[in-house]
Amino acid sequence: MADVQRRRPGETREKLMTAALTLVGKGRHFASIGIREVTRQAGVVPTSFYRHFRSVDDLGLQLVDELGLVLRRMMREARENVLQADKLIEESVGIFVAHALANRNFFMFMAQGLAGESRAVQEGIRSEMRFFASELANDLRRLKLLPHLSDSDLDMTCELVVRTVAFSLTDILSISPEDDYQIELVRKRTTRFLQLILIGAGHWESS
Amino acid sequence: MADVQRRRPGETREKLMTAALTLVGKGRHFASIGIREVTRQAGVVPTSFYRHFRSVDDLGLQLVDELGLVLRRMMREARENVLQADKLIEESVGIFVAHALANRNFFMFMAQGLAGESRAVQEGIRSEMRFFASELANDLRRLKLLPHLSDSDLDMTCELVVRTVAFSLTDILSISPEDDYQIELVRKRTTRFLQLILIGAGHWESS
DNA sequence: ACATTAAGTGAACAACTGTACACAAGACTT
DNA sequence: AAGTCTTGTGTACAGTTGTTCACTTAATGT
Known part of the structure; x- marks a missing residue:
């Protein structure tokens, strides 16, 4: 019919x-x-x-795959637009916030999945984050920032950066999307978090 | 009957x-x-x-209250046992990991609630974290560590510390509780995260 | 001592859930 | 041109859900 x-x-x-x-x-x-x-x-x-x-969990897994695409798009845009090293953090955070707002549902799914019910989804998101962190480490290596850090220390730093940004997700997503003022606050705070971390990395001594 | x-x-x-x-x-x-x-x-x-x-959400809210007690117990234990400043981070992380393992269910509830369904529970947990961070800031102020930081910069630092530790929760909870080796890895990594952050705070210049 | 309340029970119900099955029809293969 | 595959549909059913109601009984206050 x-x-x-x-x-x-x-x-x-x-x-x-x-x-x-x-x-x-x-x-x-x-x-x-x-x-x-x-x-x-x-x-x-x-x-x-x-x-x-097969099940809702299966659908979740396929959503994780699509989430990967979203994250890669974001990464590409960041690579294209972040030119001067001194504004690197601010611009990157800006791009992240913009994407989080534009793909609100996707990022909500991501935030939920980190402590979600399905082990597979959880591991999938975690794995996306690891990938993201390692790509970030590659970029920083290529740009010769933090040249004194050993590979594993640079990885650690990037992992911490990614986690910090991911946590900011829960901030952003708990704000009404139109509340520009609150969003701006989160943007600034996240920027300061990352600055603090990178200053730490700058003075870290790889034994 | x-x-x-x-x-x-x-x-x-x-x-x-x-x-x-x-x-x-x-x-x-x-x-x-x-x-x-x-x-x-x-x-x-x-x-x-x-x-x-009244509802399951209501039960959740009351769980958040009890979670607050658990966190306060943990805080007290940390204050009693962390004596020398040089081992401060290591010991604190150790105590945290121990409590996370001992109160696994509670901390799972906490990790879930951060991106959970109930707005009220979400806000409750967030508020507990803020309280924890501000107490931590008070302790650091009292111990005269990081004396060059302004109050708001110290708050920011502590907020970042608490978030980092909270994120480690998802690591710990995704590990089988008997897998001592993996737990040890998380413990070490979290410790390094915090060291990195505190080094950053040490070189942060409050404008 | 007696009345009230707090905290437990069982039966009932309409609404909703996941899943199985048989069927229809466009798309693809040969 | 004929047959198979893929994708969508309608019906059906047993199990589960949230919630209401009328009930019993221990504890509590006066």
């Missing part, structure tokens, strides 16, 4: 994934979302879900 | 709260826990729940 199957392939799949993100964006926690709820939000019959995902 | 009401007052209430924590400890996310599930775990009839809590 109705119009069946004149959609482009993968459309329902996308609809289901964005539906899940939408629910998360509305304040629901991913762990408490059910199959019927997602399909309802997506405007699809519950059975359709199984055509694309 | 059965033996009714020869328990001491508040016993069922406690049973319900520990039941919720137990479920969290078993890997469930707090946001996905229902009333019936809690009462089942507590060995109590579903209706009893309403005698003590």
